[in-house]
Amino acid sequence: MELVDLSLRFRGQPNDVVDQVSLAVGQGEVLCVVGESGCGKSVTAMALMGLLSPDYSIISSGNLNVGGISFDLTRDALPREMRGSRVAMIFQEPMTSLNPVFRIGDQICEAILSHGNVSRSDAMARAEEMLKRVGIANPAQRLFEFPHQLSGGMRQRVMIAMALANDPQVLIADEPTTALDVTIQAQILDLIRDLRDDTGMGTIMITHDLGVVAEIADRVAVMYGGQVVEQGPVRDVFENPQHPYTIGLMSAMPRLDRPGGRLAIVPGTVPAISNMPDGCRFRTRCAFATSECERRPGLSEFAAQHSVACHFAPLEENIGVTA
């Protein structure tokens, strides 16, 4: 799956909320999109799935390529028959994304029946098989329970079962573990990794947690203010971060192995989308910004597959700091 040059804005806003974003995920690969609230990571995912209403948003450019079929996103979104079967999505809050008045089994069946020409009993059998596969005990009994009878971790497992019931090629997971406790988060990440290995699906995982990225991603794209500022294989990005924002995020994380002292910070807060600066959108919070940064830095490759959008990368060669 490949997304090329997506730009979109909400109606009534002067600036793009997603600005020339390109992402690609291969078979069996996990791509993490990481960034803070308001960086456009969820909107990008919604646009990929065609879940944004044209009444509120305008896509000004963007091409989507799924398994050899190409769409011009400015004209048409992902067609309904592919949504859920070729590309599936799971959400952050499993309680609000399951319908509280239908049984688990019926909800999974609905997903299967709407994409395949199968009988209801076959669909039910498939639903039970999926529940078993995502590690739910007593699947036959759980099929007849309601969402409120399940815990948060189990609900997320049900969401995953539902998403994978039609063997999608790509799974988009929007903060799938944010609402869960760490021990349950570890279980769900294990599950996603195992399923990825079994099915060879590509996964785009959206998260704000750099720890989760390190845990599961093959490649990572760091987003700030609707733009991808750094992208590359996860090892390269974490061991050799180039963009000041990536460095700032990494320094700001309290760490288990280096306790005490003050944390380095990213000064200020993310500006509202209507106040986004021109050029490099990070420049209002960047300690190194100059007038040069009013010109937008392109995403340029400086090592194999590792690219960064900063005029001054690598910092240590271009900048000196005296206390």
Place this chain on the structure above:
Amino acid sequence: MSDQVILQAIDVVKHFGGGDGWLTRAPVVQAVDGLSFDVMRGETFAIVGESGCGKSTLARLLMRLLSQTSGDVLFEGRQISSVEGEELRKLRRDMQFIFQDPFSSLNPRMTVGKLVGEPLEVHAPELSARERRSKVATLLRQVGLRQEHADRYPHEFSGGQRQRVGIARALASGPKLIIGDEPVSALDVSVQAQVINLLGDISRELGLTLVIIAHDLGVIRHMSDRVAVMYLGRIVEIGSTEDVFTDPKHPYTQALLAAIPSMDGKRTDHSATVKGEMPSPSDPPSGCRFHTRCPYAQDRCRSETPHLSPGARRSHQVACHFSETLERPASLVAPKPRSETVEARFALYRAATEGGTVKHLKNPNQHQQTERT
């Protein structure tokens, strides 16, 4: 030693429900079940656990926002459950609370100046309006806001700034102890770091005692001196943060630490992932409450409740029958050291954000860079 103890919990129990209903009897939820610990003056004490372990109930008990079913909470040697009236007001002056959600804990119809000034009206009624305004300005500066922010309303602020307002409000009465229930967990990483630094600075400058409730182990490791790990209403391990994090003795603490995704390329050890989910506190397992998920559980764990190992008051204690005989998991793998250039880059960033003078050695040369399509 005991004069150093500022807050003391003695066998505190809080059960909810259980009253006679008209048709049914509500199940008893054993939210907090027999907790004892001391908080020393000037330290940062952390309570960690997953959702449903009773940590927020405990915070409310310590603050007397709830009253306990049995047991005692002593603040500076005085029982807080019996104080009333003027005494209670004094207690509230000495003990303040920071809430998790800066969006719902501030009254949207009051200006920040009023919000921060409100505790002053109660606790320092002798101040004139002008003195109060200048005190509010001082408090706002102390938490990194500006004086002119006093005339604005909460909706005009970002989450991090609102949390600063919450902190200024807590500081207004000049407390000795601040209890923070997940004070940074609603914030983004970059803003979270700012608030963590602020809390650290303030507690150092004012000699405050902090009790921090959190689920994020990284935050706790960074901020706290001592930590108590809770599971289903009980403390399973308590000790200095250093001891608990480097040599966790309870299987639950070990599992918690193993479950944190680490940025250092150490993939989670799958075998250490605990199975299953936390049982309901209305029907807790017998014996050791962790035995349903514990990889080492034996018959004794099902029948006999382990208690915190006796020992010196501030030592590392653990509530597990087999903590001495369990094999220790390999301690946290030391992170791969960063390469020198990358370390230099991080140092550069830190120096620049902490007020260093930035000098650009050369102009960026765009011709060397190839635009990626």
